[in-house]
Amino acid sequence: MNFDKIDREARKILRRNDRGGYTVPTAGLYPYQWNWDSCFAAWGFSTFDVKRAWFEIHTLFTGQWDNGMLPHIIFHKRADGYFPGPDVWDVPRVPHTSGISQPPVAATMIRSIYEADKRYGRVHMELIYGRLVSWHRWFIKNRMERGMIAITHPWESGRDNARDWDKAMANIDPTGVGEYHRRDTDHVDPEMRPKKEDYDRYLKIVYHNRDCGWNEEKIAKTGLFRVADVGITFIFLRACRDLLHIALELDHETAEIEGWIKDLEAGVENHWNPKGFYDSVDLKTGEFTDSLSSASFFEWYSGMSGDRMLGHLNRILDEVKFGVPSNDPEDEHFNPKRYWRGPVWGMVNTLIGIGLDEQGHIKTAERLRKETQELIAEHGFYEYFSPLDGAPEGGDVFTWTAAIWLTWAGPHAKGRF
Ligand code: DGY
Numbered sequence: 001m002n003f004d005k006i007d008r009e010a011r012k013i014l015r016r017n018d019r020g021g022y023t024v025p026t027a028g029l030y031p032y033q034w035n036w037d038s039c040f041a042a043w044g045f046s047t048f049d050v051k052r053a054w055f056e057i058h059t060l061f062t063g064q065w066d067n068g069m070l071p072h073i074i075f076h077k078r079a080d081g082y083f084p085g086p087d088v089w090d091v092p093r094v095p096h097t098s099g100i101s102q103p104p105v106a107a108t109m110i111r112s113i114y115e116a117d118k119r120y121g122r123v124h125m126e127l128i129y130g131r132l133v134s135w136h137r138w139f140i141k142n143r144m145e146r147g148m149i150a151i152t153h154p155w156e157s158g159r160d161n162a163r164d165w166d167k168a169m170a171n172i173d174p175t176g177v178g179e180y181h182r183r184d185t186d187h188v189d190p191e192m193r194p195k196k197e198d199y200d201r202y203l204k205i206v207y208h209n210r211d212c213g214w215n216e217e218k219i220a221k222t223g224l225f226r227v228a229d230v231g232i233t234f235i236f237l238r239a240c241r242d243l244l245h246i247a248l249e250l251d252h253e254t255a256e257i258e259g260w261i262k263d264l265e266a267g268v269e270n271h272w273n274p275k276g277f278y279d280s281v282d283l284k285t286g287e288f289t290d291s292l293s294s295a296s297f298f299e300w301y302s303g304m305s306g307d308r309m310l311g312h313l314n315r316i317l318d319e320v321k322f323g324v325p326s327n328d329p330e331d332e333h334f335n336p337k338r339y340w341r342g343p344v345w346g347m348v349n350t351l352i353g354i355g356l357d358e359q360g361h362i363k364t365a366e367r368l369r370k371e372t373q374e375l376i377a378e379h380g381f382y383e384y385f386s387p388l389d390g391a392p393e394g395g396d397v398f399t400w401t402a403a404i405w406l407t408w409a410g411p412h413a414k415g416r417f
Pocket of ligand 1: 184
C-alpha cells in the first residue's frame with residue numbers, strides 16, 4: 001500500500017473542494033459550506049496549511065446570527081443541485097444561511113488548529129473566542145433541558161435518519177408539504193439516502209419553524225420535533241471543556257463555562273437508558289428513543305471515563321467487519337446501506353477512537369483506527385461505507401473523510417487532537 005500517495009490524494013481532495021475560503025463536503029451533493037464538515041476540513045488543513053485552516057473558520061463564522069447561533073449551512077454563492085436552498089429557508093440575512101444549527105465540534109477543532117501553530121494562531125484565536133462563547137451560550141439558553149441538548153430538526157444532529165428520531169418523526173403528520181423535487185437522489189443511489197416519508201417530515205418541520213420566524217421561544221412552544229440528542233450532548237460537553245482550556249490560555253473568565261460543564265456532566269446521566277446504553281430522549285413525550293447508535297459511544301470523547309459502553313462496543317465490533325456501524329446490527333431496522341441506519345462514518349470513528357484513546361482504552365482505539373485506515377485505503381474517500389464488507393456509499397471525494405485520514409486514520413497522522 002502506497003500510503004504517501006494516499007496522503008497526497010487526501011490533501012488534493014481538500015484543495016479540490018475549496019471554493020475560495022470555504023470547503024464543500026463534496027461537489028454536487030453538498031455544494032455549500034456545512035458547519036461541522038467545515039470544522040473537520042479546517043482540522044485537516046491544519047496538518048499542512050494552518051493559514052487556510054483559519055480562513056475556513058473565519059468564513060464559517062460569517063454565517064453566525066446575531067443571537068449567537070451558528071447555522072448548519074452557509075449559502076455563500078448560488079449553487080445548483082441542492083434542495084432545500086436559501087429561498088426555502090428564507091432567513092433574512094447575508095450571507096444566506098439555513099435556520100438550524102449542527103453538532104458543535106468547532107471549539108474542539110479550533111483548539112487543535114490553534115495548537116498546531118500557536119504563534120500564528122494566537123490573534124485568530126482571540127478573534128474567534130467571543131464568537132464561540134456566544135454560540136455555546138445560544139445552546140445553553142435555547143436548547144439545554146435537564147442538562148441535555150435538544151434539537152428541533154433531525155438535520156441538526158447531523159445524523160438525519162438515525163433510529164433515534166423514528167418515534168418522534170412518526171408523530172408528525174406530513175400532510176400539506178406539497179410537491180417538491182429532492183436533489184440528493186439525483187446524485188446518489190436512493191437506497192443510500194433517507195426515504196420520502198422522512199423527507200416529507202424534514203420539510204414539514206422546516207416550514208413550521210420558518211413560520212415561527214426562526215424564533216427559538218416560539219419553536220420551543222409549538223415545534224413539531226424536540227429530542228435531546230445524545231450525540232450533541234456529548235459533543236457539546238467536549239466542546240465546553242476545550243473552550244474552557246482556551247479561556248484559561250487566553251486569560252478570560254471561566255466561571256460561566258465551568259457551570260455549563262457541571263450541568264452537562266449531570267445531564268449525561270439523563271441520557272442513560274435503563275435498558276443499558278446511552279440514548280436520545282424525546283422531550284415531547286419524555287420517552288427514551290430506544291436506539292443504540294454510534295453516537296452513544298461518544299461518552300469517552302465527551303471526557304467521561306466510564307466503561308459501561310465497552311461491552312456493547314466490543315460486541316458490535318465483533319459482529320461487523322468494519323466498525324462502528326451507525327446503528328446496532330442487532331436492531332431490526334439495521335440497514336448497511338442507508339445513510340445513518342447502519343453505515344460506518346469515518347469522522348464518527350475518529351471521535352470515538354480519540355475518546356477511547358484519551359480514556360486509556362488503547363487497544364480498542366487502535367483497532368478502530370486500523371479498520372478505518374483499511375476502509376479508506378481499500379475503498380476510497382467516500383462519505384460512508386458498509387460495515388459488512390466496506391462497500392463505498394454516498395458521495396465520493398469527500399472532504400471530512402480526507403480530513404480524518406490526515407489527522408487520525410492515516411499511518412502518518414498524529415492520531416489525536
Ligand atoms: C442533507 O441535505 O442531506 C443534509 O444532511 C441536510 O443538512
